[in-house]
Amino acid sequence: MSIRQWPEHERPRERLLRSGSHSLSDAELLAIFLSTGGRGMDAVARGRELISRFGSLRALLDQSSESLVNEPGLGPASVCRLKAALELGTRHLAADLERGEALTDPASAGAYFSRRLRSLPHEVFACLFLDNRHRALAFEELFRGTIDAAEVHPREVVRRALAHNAAAVIIGHNHPSGVAEPSAADRAITQRLREALDLIGVRVLDHFIVGDGPALSLAQRGWL
Structure with a gap:
């Protein structure tokens, strides 16, 4: 029928x-x-x-x-x-974040990073800086190229967090190969950034890896 x-x-x-x-x-x-x-x-x-x-x-x-x-x-x-x-x-989600709506769940953050990074042909490491109510302050692409421990500089992330007076940050990068599984280097970078930002009282809420499917959350994997 x-x-x-x-x-x-x-x-x-x-x-x-x-x-x-x-x-x-x-x-x-x-x-x-x-x-x-x-x-x-x-x-x-x-x-x-x-x-x-x-x-x-x-x-x-x-x-x-x-x-x-x-x-x-x-x-x-x-x-x-x-x-x-x-x-x-x-x-619609991107517009909400960019005008200061509170970020309330990991799926929304992952969708935002996917929107910004998925179509890029090269690796990009980006940060979403948040205030103490988890409202977006700024989204910045900080590093390009091969994203490994040698290319991502914690001091630059710290500098930008201070510039925005951020209380928290969500980090993310894309895998142009389409495979979102985190490498050992991805996990090491996350830990280094977490330790550096802890020194200035800024929390790392999550690290998303963007591939072909939904963005992978390291926090949900228990690695943050």
Whole structure:
């Protein structure tokens, strides 16, 4: 049965308009982007099948446009709408941070670093400086090139933290290879920066590594 044949109060679009996007399941939200379910399946059932096939909604959304466009129920138009919606959400988050909204969860910080660093063709080490209420003060790209212990200078990070009168900092860098797994050097840099910033009373809240998927949090791995 097509969604158009459902009672109006049960249709995902109508429910979103009536009750808000939070009232919809992952499959129902995804169904809004699908042109049809295909093969006798409605769009919600197709959305549920796609999420199950990739393991989670996040894993599905992290797929490239090229891999999604050939999935049943998806096509160029649906994939473009989906990717555009994701980009709008990321830009909305970036705008919130840049105008001083409080940073309240690791996922938001990781998404912000991904937005700023993922598309860069070379390695970049960056810092997001925060005040004592975890509101963004400044985002700065401090080092470029091969990010290792010889290239990242704690004294420069300390200098910039003092310049912004920061109470905390979130650090991050990208892996252009797309593999976000931290190296021994990544962990060593994190420790050196933490020790240097501790001396001036500035907390290192997290270190994100940006690859092809969601940014990896060293804090969530228990390495900070």
